Amino acid sequence: MSAEQCKVEEALGILVGKWKPVILLHLFSEGTLRFSELKRLMPGITQKMLTKQLRELEEEDIIERVVYPQVPPKVEYSISEYGKSLQSVLLTMNEWGTAHALRKEQLAKSQQKATS
Amino acid sequence: MSAEQCKVEEALGILVGKWKPVILLHLFSEGTLRFSELKRLMPGITQKMLTKQLRELEEEDIIERVVYPQVPPKVEYSISEYGKSLQSVLLTMNEWGTAHALRKEQLAKSQQKATS
DNA sequence: CGGAATCCAAAACGATACTG
């Protein structure tokens, strides 16, 4: 892993975005979700953002989008075959992130003691 | 790994930034580098950006900054003990990123054929 | 229901000049 041919950004580029990891984790655990279900699972996200992030993930072939031609419309999202290869990356990051969050928490606690 | 307690952003937050992964990879492979050496290794980065990204990494305790009180100044950066725990994450992302870049390249090639 | 379009604020990034 040399710095000259660093491809971390390739993975980073797909995961960055305030909501992308959460979207992916939901799809990984639920399998298939409608647009409205995703929205309900993420209070705070706007329709515009959800649409945008889903489009970007779709463009990278990470997720699949299926439109049912009916009224009212129904659109379902799921992880694509290729997208499944991302799970291990997500898992690694989540594990490290969990430990890091814990560490920060404990560090804050010990500093609280020191100043009290 | 449930979506409710997604800690991917914890890792993401540290890696995002146009130059952070490259900085980290350089420090991982070289061990210790001076500010000017880092800058030379990354043509295109501005002093301001390099300073900023280094500060952020330092604040997260990922890298260490040692100032030698002399004229002209000398400042050395290296991966901290804790920062080393990030290497596996970086490696995982780099591997996936490399494969992803290759895939995109080949996809582009096959599309080129199809339209020629 | 699942968007698209518009407008806006904030954050990231960058060029340049100056400094102990």
Place this chain on the structure above:
DNA sequence: CAGTATCGTTTTGGATTCCG
């Protein structure tokens, strides 16, 4: 040498309205 400071541009995220 290793930074600040200031300015401007670009990108990102968000609120709101409208549409088939």
